[in-house]
Amino acid sequence: MTNSLDALLRVLSASSSSSASAPAGLGNALFVGSGDSLSACLLAEGAGHRVASAGDVAWTGSLPPRIDALVGVSQSGRTAATVAAVRVAAEHGVRTIAITTDPRSPITAAAGEVRIAPPAAVTETIPVAGFLSLAVTVLSVLDIDLAGGLREVGTRMSAMIPEMTELAARLPPAMPAAISILTLPDMRAAGDFWSLKLIEATGLAVRSVPLEESGHVDYFIGPQPHLAISLIGAFGRARHERLSVALAENGHATLGLRATAAPDGNGRAAELAVAALGAQLAEKAAATWGRPPFRNHEVPMDARHIQIGYGSEG
Numbered sequence: 380m381t382n383s384l385d386a387l388l389r390v391l392s393a394s395s396s397s398s399a400s401a402p403a404g405l406g407n408a409l410f411v412g413s414g415d416s417l418s419a420c421l422l423a424e425g426a427g428h429r430v431a432s433a434g435d436v437a438w439t440g441s442l443p444p445r446i447d448a449l450v451g452v453s454q455s456g457r458t459a460a461t462v463a464a465v466r467v468a469a470e471h472g473v474r475t476i477a478i479t480t481d482p483r484s485p486i487t488a489a490a491g492e493v494r495i496a497p498p499a500a501v502t503e504t505i506p507v508a509g510f511l512s513l514a515v516t517v518l519s520v521l522d523i524d525l526a527g528g529l530r531e532v533g534t535r536m537s538a539m540i541p542e543m544t545e546l547a548a549r550l551p552p553a554m555p556a557a558i559s560i561l562t563l564p565d566m567r568a569a570g571d572f573w574s575l576k577l578i579e580a581t582g583l584a585v586r587s588v589p590l591e592e593s594g595h596v597d598y599f600i601g602p603q604p605h606l607a608i609s610l611i612g613a614f615g616r617a618r619h620e621r622l623s624v625a626l627a628e629n630g631h632a633t634l635g636l637r638a639t640a641a642p643d644g645n646g647r648a649a650e651l652a653v654a655a656l657g658a659q660l661a662e663k664a665a666a667t668w669g670r671p672p673f674r675n676h677e678v679p680m681d682a683r684h685i686q687i688g689y690g691s692e693g
Contacts, residue, residue: 391536416510433451455484
């Protein structure tokens with residue numbers, strides 16, 4: 380679809396399949412992060428762990444009950460809220476684990492244990508490689524074997540490009556007032572990531588919402604144009620389709636992307652492939668609606684305002 384997608388797929392195909400080892404006895408863990416890192420954390424919910432925005436811990440100074448470990452996820456390792464959340468957990472005597480791409484970052488100094496995410500350097504318009512790197516490391520910490528690692532994700536992405544291209548061609552020509560991303564739990568991390576990428580690319584109000592809540596809330600949105608995008612995994616296809624019909628009858632533009640599981644049934648690889656392709660759809664949407672990503676770079680994408688080492692709180 381784009382030059383950046385070609386570059387990403389080349390990097391993924393050359394990636395090592397090795398990943399960080401799972402820590403022994405993780406227990407009941409709380410995974411925390413911000414932005415793309417929080418999207419990666421959401422993969423832990425499927426393994427029975429809790430997930431929260433790092434700020435929920437950092438700025439309250441408290442932890443949910445019955446937490447055995449806190450896993451702080453930050454690509455740069457400098458996200459102030461995530462580093463602070465790790466420190467709060469340590470002060471409470473809770474085991475702390477950091478996932479980052481930088482072994483010399485503040486979060487590695489704060490955490491008792493460290494897992495380094497594999498490098499996936501690529502020049503991108505809408506960032507996605509860092510998310511994938513963190514996501515496969517989160518899975519390894521959960522002791523979930525993603526056979527083939529990032530290479531497998533790239534293979535799944537390549538297989539889905541025709542459907543994604545068709546979906547992009549069906550974007551409404553007129554910019555909507557807002558966008559909803561509809562998911563069931565097996566696509567929840569992907570939906571959260573799509574919402575972030577669409578916000579970065581278009582500057583529109585975008586939310587990721589559980590599928591059934593769209594039937595309770597989105598149906599009443601109007602009269603402004605609204606776009607609803609269904610990310611359809613292994614479950615609920617018929618329900619996705621029924622709600623899409625109802626939303627369309629009420630004036631919404633609707634799109635749906637199906638993630639077909641491969642014979643090995645590796646749902647996590649399929650979810651990560653869907654998530655990554657969301658950045659390509661976001662870039663196409665920005666071009667279609669004349670909305671340059673990051674408002675034509677008037678808004679910096681480096682997140683300095685939330686990172687330690689750039690004069691931010693931390």
